[in-house]
Amino acid sequence: xxxxxxxxxxxxxxxxxxxxxxxxxxxxxxxxxxxxxxxxxxxxxxxxxxxxxxxxxxxxxxxxxxxxxxxxxxxxxxxxxxxxxxxxxxxxxxxxxxxxxxxxxxxxxxxxxxxxxxxxxxxxxxxxxx
Numbered sequence: 695x696x697x698x699x700x701x702x703x704x705x706x707x708x709x710x711x712x713x714x715x716x717x718x719x720x721x722x723x724x725x726x727x728x729x730x731x732x733x734x735x736x737x738x739x740x741x742x743x744x745x746x747x748x749x750x751x752x753x754x755x756x757x758x759x760x761x762x763x764x765x766x767x768x769x770x771x772x773x774x775x776x777x778x779x780x781x782x783x784x785x786x787x788x789x790x791x792x793x794x795x796x797x798x799x800x801x802x803x804x805x806x807x808x809x810x811x812x813x814x815x816x817x818x819x820x821x822x823x824x
Contacts (some may be wrong), residue, residue: 725790730773732793739785740806746777746786764802
C-alpha cells in the first residue's frame with residue numbers, strides 16, 4: 695500500500711498543474727534571439743559577387759555568374775552567418791527556425807535575374823581639320 699500513495703500524489707499534482715509541453719503544431723514556436731536558422735536570399739538584390747561563397751567555411755554556397763544561379767547545399771551549411779555578414783548588398787538573411795526535413799539530400803538553386811552594368815561608351819575623340 696505504501697507504493698501506491700507516492701504515485702497517487704504525483705498523479706494528482708500533474709492533473710491540476712499546467713502541462714510541461716507546448717502545443718506545437720497549433721501554436722508556432724518562438725525562437726530566442728540569435729537562434730540559428732536557415733539562409734534565405736533576396737534574389738532581386740543579389741549581384742552574384744561571390745563574397746558569400748568565398749566566406750562560407752564548409753563551402754555550402756556556390757555562385758555561378760555565367761549561369762546566373764546561386765545555390766546552397768543545406769546539408770553542408772552550418773548556419774554560422776558569415777555569408778550574411780560578408781554580403782555587400784545584404785541580400786542574405788538568417789530566418790529563425792528550421793526547414794522541414796525531406797527524404798533526400800538536395801541543393802537549393804535560385805536563378806538570379808541580375809544584369810551586370812554595361813560599361814559606359816567612351817565619347818569619340820573630336821578630330822579637327824586645319
